[in-house]
Amino acid sequence: MLTPQEIQNRLERILLSVQKPGRYVGGEYNQVVKDWEQIQTRVALIFPDIYDIGLPNLGLAILYDLLNQRPDVLAERAYSPWLDMEVAMRSAGIPLYSLETRHPLAAFDILGFSLPYETLYTNVLNALDLSQIPLYASERTGKNPLVIAGGHATFNPEPMHAFIDAFVIGEGEEAILDIVRAQQAWKSAGETRADLLQALAKIPGVYVPSLYRVSYQEDGRLEKIEAREGAPTRITKRIVARLPKPTTRFLVPSVDVVHNRVAVEIMRGCTRGCRFCHAGMINRPVRERPIEEITAALEEALSYTGFEEIALLSLSSSDYTHILDLVDQLSRRFASRHVHITLPSLRIESFSVELMDRLKDSRASGGFTLAPEAATERMRRIINKPVATEQLLETARAIYDHGWTSIKLYFMIGHPSETIEDVQAIVGLCKAVLAEGRRRIGGKARVHAGVSTFVPKPHTPFQWVPCDTADQIRAKQDLLKRELRNPGIKLTWTEPEDTFLESWLSRGDRRLAEVIYTAWKLGAKFDAWQDQYRYPLWVEAFQSASLDPDFYSHRQRDLDEVLPWAHISAAVRPAHLKEEYRWSLEGRLRDDCREQCYACGILPQFAALRTQNPGPAWKCPEVKPKDQSARKPRMLVPN
Amino acid sequence: MENPDSTYRYRIYYKKGEAIRYIGHLDLHRAWERSLRRAGLPMTFSQGYHPQPRMQQACALPLGFTSLGEVIDVWLVNEYSPAEIQQALNRAVPPGLEITAIEMVDLKSPPLQTRVRSSRYLATLLDPAKGDEVIARVTDLLNSTSLPRERRGKSYDLRPLIEALSADDCVEQPGKVRIHMLLSAREGATGRPEEVLESLGLDPLGAQIQRVELVFADPRG
Numbered sequence: 129m130l131t132p133q134e135i136q137n138r139l140e141r142i143l144l145s146v147q148k149p150g151r152y153v154g155g156e157y158n159q160v161v162k163d164w165e166q167i168q169t170r171v172a173l174i175f176p177d178i179y180d181i182g183l184p185n186l187g188l189a190i191l192y193d194l195l196n197q198r199p200d201v202l203a204e205r206a207y208s209p210w211l212d213m214e215v216a217m218r219s220a221g222i223p224l225y226s227l228e229t230r231h232p233l234a235a236f237d238i239l240g241f242s243l244p245y246e247t248l249y250t251n252v253l254n255a256l257d258l259s260q261i262p263l264y265a266s267e268r269t270g271k272n273p274l275v276i277a278g279g280h281a282t283f284n285p286e287p288m289h290a291f292i293d294a295f296v297i298g299e300g301e302e303a304i305l306d307i308v309r310a311q312q313a314w315k316s317a318g319e320t321r322a323d324l325l326q327a328l329a330k331i332p333g334v335y336v337p338s339l340y341r342v343s344y345q346e347d348g349r350l351e352k353i354e355a356r357e358g359a360p361t362r363i364t365k366r367i368v369a370r371l372p373k374p375t376t377r378f379l380v381p382s383v384d385v386v387h388n389r390v391a392v393e394i395m396r397g398c399t400r401g402c403r404f405c406h407a408g409m410i411n412r413p414v415r416e417r418p419i420e421e422i423t424a425a426l427e428e429a430l431s432y433t434g435f436e437e438i439a440l441l442s443l444s445s446s447d448y449t450h451i452l453d454l455v456d457q458l459s460r461r462f463a464s465r466h467v468h469i470t471l472p473s474l475r476i477e478s479f480s481v482e483l484m485d486r487l488k489d490s491r492a493s494g495g496f497t498l499a500p501e502a503a504t505e506r507m508r509r510i511i512n513k514p515v516a517t518e519q520l521l522e523t524a525r526a527i528y529d530h531g532w533t534s535i536k537l538y539f540m541i542g543h544p545s546e547t548i549e550d551v552q553a554i555v556g557l558c559k560a561v562l563a564e565g566r567r568r569i570g571g572k573a574r575v576h577a578g579v580s581t582f583v584p585k586p587h588t589p590f591q592w593v594p595c596d597t598a599d600q601i602r603a604k605q606d607l608l609k610r611e612l613r614n615p616g617i618k619l620t621w622t623e624p625e626d627t628f629l630e631s632w633l634s635r636g637d638r639r640l641a642e643v644i645y646t647a648w649k650l651g652a653k654f655d656a657w658q659d660q661y662r663y664p665l666w667v668e669a670f671q672s673a674s675l676d677p678d679f680y681s682h683r684q685r686d687l688d689e690v691l692p693w694a695h696i697s698a699a700v701r702p703a704h705l706k707e708e709y710r711w712s713l714e715g716r717l718r719d720d721c722r723e724q725c726y727a728c729g730i731l732p733q734f735a736a737l738r739t740q741n742p743g744p745a746w747k748c749p750e751v752k753p754k755d756q757s758a759r760k761p762r763m764l765v766p767n
Numbered sequence: 768m769e770n771p772d773s774t775y776r777y778r779i780y781y782k783k784g785e786a787i788r789y790i791g792h793l794d795l796h797r798a799w800e801r802s803l804r805r806a807g808l809p810m811t812f813s814q815g816y817h818p819q820p821r822m823q824q825a826c827a828l829p830l831g832f833t834s835l836g837e838v839i840d841v842w843l844v845n846e847y848s849p850a851e852i853q854q855a856l857n858r859a860v861p862p863g864l865e866i867t868a869i870e871m872v873d874l875k876s877p878p879l880q881t882r883v884r885s886s887r888y889l890a891t892l893l894d895p896a897k898g899d900e901v902i903a904r905v906t907d908l909l910n911s912t913s914l915p916r917e918r919r920g921k922s923y924d925l926r927p928l929i930e931a932l933s934a935d936d937c938v939e940q941p942g943k944v945r946i947h948m949l950l951s952a953r954e955g956a957t958g959r960p961e962e963v964l965e966s967l968g969l970d971p972l973g974a975q976i977q978r979v980e981l982v983f984a985d986p987r988g
Contacts, residue, residue: 140893143789144831144972150794155786157801157861382790382798382861434801434859466812466820 132230135222139230142216150383151179152213154205154227157380158432160192161228162202169308171195171203172226172236172273176243176251177656182207183379184387186441187279188242191304193375201308204228204236208251208654209258217258224258233259236273238311240304241292243279246633247656249288250648252277256291263645265293265338270321274311278303283365283410284586284693287633289337290641294328297335297696298365298410299396301372306331329359333366335696342638342692348679350637350690364697365410369737370745371396371417374425380433389437389470390429394422394454398443399722399747402501403512403712404543406585407443409705410698412730413738414722414747419450423457430467437468446475447722449744451483459486476500476515481526488531495534495576496527502543503553509715511543512708517557524561525568534574535561541604542582542596542627544712551604554579555611562616576618579608581627585634587698589708592685595631598624625663629655631681632666637692640680642673701729725749774811774821775846776876779856780868783834787863792827798861799839805859808852811842825879825981826886826952829959836887836980840872840879885930886952887979888960889945891937894973896944898936904967905934905946914966925966927951928958946974952981 130138143149164170173192175182182188188205195203204226209217217224223232233239233255241252253263256275262268265275277288278296285295296303310331314324329336339359343351355361374392381388397414398407426438438458442448458469469487474480476498484496500515502508508515527535539554558577565573581601584590596604601624612619633640646669654660670677685691687706704727711718718726725731731738731748738751783795790798800820803810810820821842828834843852849869856866892901908914909932914925931949936942946967950958961971 140975141972149789149830150791153786153789155862157805159862380801380861382787383794384797388797431805431807434804436800436804465809466818 129232129234130221130223132225135225135230135232138220138222142213142220142222146213146216147210148180148383150381151207152209152227156382157434158377159228159379160196160203162196164202164229164231167202168200169202169238169312170231170236171201171238171240171308172206172233173203173240174206174233174242174255176208176241176248176255177654178210179207179381180383180385182242183381183385184389184391185242185244186375186391186393187244187300189378189391190375191240191300192379193377194301194372195304195308198305198308200312202228204231206233206255208255211654211660214254214258223260224255234261234273237315238307239273239275241275241277241279243277243281243288245279245656246281246287246630247661248281249633249644250652250655252288252291253645253648254653264290266290268293268321274307274324276307280406280410281634283406283696283698284634284636285335285337285696286342286638286692287636287640287644289638290645292337293325295335295337296333296366297363298333298698299367301368303331303333303366307334326357333363335363337638340695344637344639348676350692350694352690353695355695362695362697364699364733367413367699367734367737369415369734369741371415373421374417374429376425376429377432378429378435380435387437387439388435389439390426390433390435391439391441392422392425392429393417393441394445395442395448397747399447399720400444401512401708401718401721401726403510403589403708404501404540404582404585405443406588409585409588409700411443412698412700412728413734414447415745416449416747419454419457422454423461426458427461430462430465436466437470438462439470439472441472443473444475445471445473446477446480446483455483455486472497474498476520476523478523478526481523481530485530495536495574496532497536497538498523499538500557501538501540502550503539503557504550506715507543507546507550507553509717510545510712512712512718514717517560520557521560521564524564528565528568528573533565533569533572534576535565536576536578537561539577539579540582541579541608542601544590544593546596546604548604548607551607552611554608558612558617559614562614566616571616574616574618576620577608577612579605579619579621581622581624583627583631583634586691586693587696587700587705589705589712591635591691591705592687592689592709594684595627595681596624597682598628601627623658626658626661628677628681629661629663629666632670632677635692636680639673639675643669643675646672697733699730699733701727704728722747773844773846774842774874775844776840776842776872776874777849777852778870778872778879779839779841779852779866781837781839781860782865782867783828783832783837784863784865785833787861788831788833790863791830792824795828796822796824798864799841802856802860802864803841803843806852806855808847808855809844811844823879825983826883828978829961829976832888832960832976832978834978836978838879838981881954882984883952883981884984885949885982886958887982888948888950888976889979890948890960890964890974890976892944892946892969892974895942898934898944901934901944901946901967901969905932908932908963908966916962916966918962925958925962928956929963932963947979949982 192203195201256263276294277292278300282295310327325336328334341354345351395416397411562575584593650665652665735751812818823840825838853869916925928951934946964971
């Protein structure tokens with residue numbers, strides 16, 4: 129294994145020959161460098177895409193901060209090298225190394241991969257390969273680092289089961305520390321790698337795929353999933369009862385990255401229950417941060433980082449209970465300091481315009497973004513995102529009146545049972561919004577329609593439905609391209625082939641591990657990059673594994689089918705998802721569950737946590753201790 | 768109440784070290800803005816639709832170079848003593864930036880970049896080399912009357928941009944050959960150390976290059 133000094137010497141020879149070498153040297157303000165020799169447990173956190181995308185990732189920033197707060201742990205970072213750097217590294221014999229101390233990743237105790245989306249999978253294999261670590265978990269020994277992964281995509285961990293020793297399902301803040309403790313105990317006991325995996329499987333929310341056996345029926349559907357060696361039959365996601373104090377000591381990159389800003393989650397989870405929405409289903413319950421905690425954290429983070437932008441993150445900003453008060457306080461505090469504040473995911477109502485107006489600083493803000501997702505009443509009922517067209521137009525009028533000239537509208541095509549009329553309605557709606565703009569501000573008015581293609585996601589009410597076929601998608605996109613060829617309207621869309629990779633991987637089973645491996649062998653990497661993704665490689669990889677990609681993307685599943693992620697629980701009851709699916713077929717709306725609990729399953733699963741954390745911290749109803757609940761039936765935990 | 772239009776101009780002399788040498792000119796500008804923000808020193812912003820903090824660097828340092836003698840002017844809203852600024856900034860600059868001196872400058876003083884005349888560089892070869900050979904090539908190059916080259920498709924003569932050039936064997940590390948250059952750094956007439964190295968038949972990627980100082984038209988005027 130190369131020493132850090134040897135790696136450094138070799139790097140010096142190549143860094144000036146690659147694009148943007150600042151990506152590969154670390155040394156950012158707020159970087160934590162500990163004494164390697166003195167620290168018991170060394171963790172490398174890896175975002176398997178380039179630095180520019182990985183550095184701003186909030187999840188990894190939180191874990192980096194939490195781990196480095198522990199005196200016995202060090203956390204360093206690595207990202208995927210861009211193509212030119214990979215070539216240079218391989219020819220110079222440089223393994224993937226940590227930015228902080230230039231240690232090869234193979235020298236760490238634990239490698240933690242962030243997997244927020246599926247199109248990063250081949251990059252994980254490439255990172256392991258560049259680290260000279262066996263790709264298959266079964267081939268790794270006690271000498272190799274423990275390889276773990278977490279993030280939204282791992283709610284269906286099965287396609288990556290062969291490469292990852294253990295997955296964290298759900299929120300990582302507490303689980304990562306449990307894993308470190310288990311690893312430390314194992315190391316000091318001098319046990320085998322199998323013992324370590326056994327110990328990890330006992331941690332709530334941790335899934336050790338090698339302890340499960342999956343069998344298939346002749347037609348390719350799952351037969352059953354069996355837990356072995358005492359592993360739990362079901363792995364329920366981990367949550368933190370209260371959002372911990374926000375991270376404030378962010379790394380400040382010295383080169384430009386995709387988001388140069390302080391990011392604070394004002395709330396986690398969403399009560400809206402849009403049926404297509406993976407994040408909305410897996411991030412329950414809704415937990416809000418107190419307003420004072422947010423403002424104090426932002427103040428602290430700005431003084432630690434010097435960033436010129438703040439992002440308030442949540443799945444639905446308008447739903448934060450004290451949003452108006454928060455926005456008022458922030459605009460008062462930061463307006464004079466040339467700090468730009470962004471507030472994503474606003475509801476379609478004039479109140480949102482009022483909010484944004486208060487945040488508007490002298491800096492030109494781009495367009496105003498709204499996400500109606502569908503353009504007809506019928507389709508909105510199916511996906512459970514009710515927005516009256518008149519309300520959308522009224523909001524658009526308010527936006528143009530308040531000085532914005534461009535409105536970005538997000539839609540999806542390919543929702544279940546969508547017809548060409550529903551797609552036609554997208555055209556009509558975009559034109560109607562533009563017409564409002566023209567009436568208010570004349571020819572300057574712009575509409576940008578961002579139309580993506582729906583991918584059914586695991587753990588959602590649409591986990592059983594097929595994805596549109598290439599022909600269906602093309603027909604719908606052709607219509608949009610033809611009819612939205614209009615001065616003032618810009619259309620962007622996703623190529624069907626790009627959608628398919630996501631649709632195969634997100635609902636894939638264990639057999640896709642071979643497909644991922646083969647695709648990587650054939651040269652697939654950076655699949656999230658439109659200009660790098662190569663569809664034919666994946667088709668070839670499916671063929672070589674004798675699997676039909678359509679089986680994963682275009683097949684309607686039976687409601688009783690054993691789904692590949694059946695042993696993973698997001699704590700939403702399968703019966704609730706089925707009911708939501710049936711309601712969607714009937715076009716029946718489910719109200720926001722902030723007003724009334726619809727027994728999705730979160731409360732029975734986390735009743736103890738809710739009891740210990742009463743009050744407004746959660747948006748779920750309170751759970752009374754058992755002896756009282758009998759006397760207050762309305763407060764009963766729904767089963 | 769402060770005068771909202773008040774502004775004070777300070778000149779910061781600093782070193783750019785190993786830790787930040789792969790950061791380019793524009794990114795360095797941003798690094799200074801964030802350092803000033805962290806130091807709690809409000810900057811003067813330009814007017815208009817995209818207000819930008821007022822800062823001027825003397826002369827862009829190519830990516831990958833370290834430097835002992837960089838200079839940047841910044842405009843601040845409040846008046847401080849140079850010592851106060853240096854104290855606040857020392858804690859706030861990223862690893863690799865080191866402030867050597869700060870002084871207040873007359874607001875009417877001409878822009879730094881118009882006053883740069885030449886730039887002194889030191890290139891240290893990474894691989895052991897024969898000092899005599901390199902010295903001989905330096906002599907040859909200095910004896911030539913013109914060195915026609917191309918840069919971005921335009922031909923130019925490198926020779927008049929070389930004001931001084933010499934090579935030696937590093938005393939502390941024998942075998943480490945060093946090349947000293949004084950190159951023109953006037954607008955439209957900038958000599959680049961990599962091009963000098965290439966003209967000497969040396970691989971620029973095989974050398975670590977440091978700017979030793981910037982030479983101004985009139986000292987600190």
